[in-house]
Amino acid sequence: MPKSECYVTVTYEAGKLTGTIKRNQGDAVALTTFDPLTVLPDLIDTVYYENISSYVQDNYFFKEDYLKHPFFSDGEYTDRINKGFPHPSHFVHFYNAVHQINDVLTSNKKITLSQLEVFKQFYNLKFTYKIEFLRENPMYQQHELVSKYGFIKNAPDSEFQWETLSYNDQFDISGMFKDNKGIPMRFTYTCHSLEDIIFSVWHYLIMFGYKYSKCQHCDKYVANLEFRKYCHRNSPYKGYTHLSCNIAVDHIEKNMKKRKNSRRSYLSNYYPLAVYDFLNEFDALISKEVPKNVNTFYKLEHITSKQYVKEKWHKKEYE
Numbered sequence: 212m213p214k215s216e217c218y219v220t221v222t223y224e225a226g227k228l229t230g231t232i233k234r235n236q237g238d239a240v241a242l243t244t245f246d247p248l249t250v251l252p253d254l255i256d257t258v259y260y261e262n263i264s265s266y267v268q269d270n271y272f273f274k275e276d277y278l279k280h281p282f283f284s285d286g287e288y289t290d291r292i293n294k295g296f297p298h299p300s301h302f303v304h305f306y307n308a309v310h311q312i313n314d315v316l317t318s319n320k321k322i323t324l325s326q327l328e329v330f331k332q333f334y335n336l337k338f339t340y341k342i343e344f345l346r347e348n349p350m351y352q353q354h355e356l357v358s359k360y361g362f363i364k365n366a367p368d369s370e371f372q373w374e375t376l377s378y379n380d381q382f383d384i385s386g387m388f389k390d391n392k393g394i395p396m397r398f399t400y401t402c403h404s405l406e407d408i409i410f411s412v413w414h415y416l417i418m419f420g421y422k423y424s425k426c427q428h429c430d431k432y433v434a435n436l437e438f439r440k441y442c443h444r445n446s447p448y449k450g451y452t453h454l455s456c457n458i459a460v461d462h463i464e465k466n467m468k469k470r471k472n473s474r475r476s477y478l479s480n481y482y483p484l485a486v487y488d489f490l491n492e493f494d495a496l497i498s499k500e501v502p503k504n505v506n507t508f509y510k511l512e513h514i515t516s517k518q519y520v521k522e523k524w525h526k527k528e529y530e
């Protein structure tokens with residue numbers, strides 16, 4: 212693997228998308244995995260914005276924990292930042308790219324492949340890619356036969372192998388994907404810069420029609436083929452961070468309803484006249500119109516806390 216290159220692979224298998232980055236690290240090769248659906252929006256979280264200059268890129272700065280992002284783990288970029296180039300000028304293109312991602316996500320813009328060609332010019336992108344399909348290995352069958360009766364040199368040990376496109380494959384790219392529907396497939400991008408890595412993932416998502424939407428629980432963006440209300444990141448809600456947003460939402464809601472019932476019993480015993488108002492306050496927050504995001508749940512937690520219920524409803528009018 213040439214020093215200046217790294218490989219980004221996006222694999223689609225069994226309905227799941229996975230990503231890896233292969234990079235040189237000293238004399239070894241480092242492998243980092245990432246989630247292609249969340250990796251670009253999560254890049255926005257590696258920086259903070261301070262409006263101090265009329266140049267967009269000069270307003271971005273790395274957050275302290277940016278190294279947690281898979282694009283920065285292991286690679287040469289980390290070295291460059293750590294070795295005393297924290298100044299934005301060193302990352303002009305990167306900051307611009309983050310700004311671009313943010314802009315596209317928040318404005319709900321749709322990026323086409325031809326627009327990506329313009330980005331290629333601006334960001335001086337040089338990535339190339341190859342497409343492979345996982346196909347049955349004809350040598351494997353043969354190997355099984357031969358191994359019964361004798362030996363075979365360099366025998367393939369797996370039934371399937373990744374194959375690049377051949378002359379017989381369709382020339383039309385959408386037709387090719389239609390023909391190979393259901394067959395595991397991977398794109399391997401040869402990248403030469405941090406921007407190459409960013410836009411290679413974006414290229415894949417654009418190619419297959421992924422769209423970004425905001426998770427209504429954690430408020431972060433996620434790419435999907437079909438609209439989904441919640442993402443598969445871990446919930447940021449205290450006590451539920453081991454569950455993904457889409458699962459955590461139901462669990463937290465159940466817990467809130469339990470709290471509601473126990474406070475209702477308390478009020479029925481001591482301030483029965485307040486029960487109606489308490490329930491109204493609770494139900495307004497759990498209605499369909501209010502997103503079940505972290506803030507809503509913290510509000511619900513607050514209005515169902517023992518102390519709040521005691522203080523709020525212990526009033527003359529409810530005596």
Ligand SMILES: [Zn+2]
Pocket residue numbers: 426427428429430431441442443444456457
């Ligand atoms: Zn989420």
